[in-house]
Amino acid sequence: MCRILGVSRAQYYRYRSPKPSKRRAEDADLKQRILRIFAEFKQRYGVMKIHHELNLELQPLQRRCSPRRISRLMKELDIHSVTVNKWKAASASKTKVEQRPNLLKQDFSTTGLNQKWTADMTYIQTKRNGWxxxxxxxxxHxxxxxxxxxxxxxATDLVLR
Incomplete structure (x- = not known):
């Protein structure tokens, strides 16, 4: 029958009782581990960081995994790291910035209260409204x-988080 169909006997028996190959079984195990690591780090880790974490995990088992294999498995799972663009100040202004004199001259020591103050302005990215x-x-002092x-x-974004 195999000769008539033009199929080898090995292919016929493989088709009759399909068992996943050793490679497919390893891939299934790695996919579960990749999904767990990916979720554990809030979907921020890409291929290289997952590769590092995965190899730390596989080291006691005396196994290794290449970044290329992880990349292939992540594509099969259709997952990728969440990337956020860094905040940049507004484009270069056409007006010249006025230079102020450095009154402290890097001397931050004080002997009492209310002699020297410092100000800080921090920009925070929010999910809903940007920055x-x-x-x-x-x-x-x-x-x-x-x-x-x-x-x-x-204030509204901090409440909503």
Whole structure:
């Protein structure tokens, strides 16, 4: 019958009782591990970081896995890391920025309260509205925050998280 169909006997028996190959079984195990690592690190890890974590996990089992194999398996699972563009300040302004004199001249030491203050402005990325800012004023002697301010939409985004 195999001769008539033009099929080898090995192919016929393989077709009758299909068993996954050793490679397919390893791939299934690796896919589960990749999905677990991917979820554990909030979908932020790409191929190289998953490769590192996976090889740390497989080292006691005396197994290794290449980044190319992980990439192939991640494509089969249709997963990829979440990338976020870094915040950049507005494009170069046409108006010239006014230079201010450096009054402290890198001397941050104080002998009492309210002699020197510092201000900081931090931009925070939010999921819903893009970017918000948080600005603080700190007394250099006590290292206590004297005042702070944040954008209105930051307050709503922090509540929604």
């Amino acid at each position: 918000c800012y948080l600005s603080t004023i700190m007394d250099l 006590s290292r206590r925050i004297i005042g702070y301010s944040f954008s209105k939409k930051m």
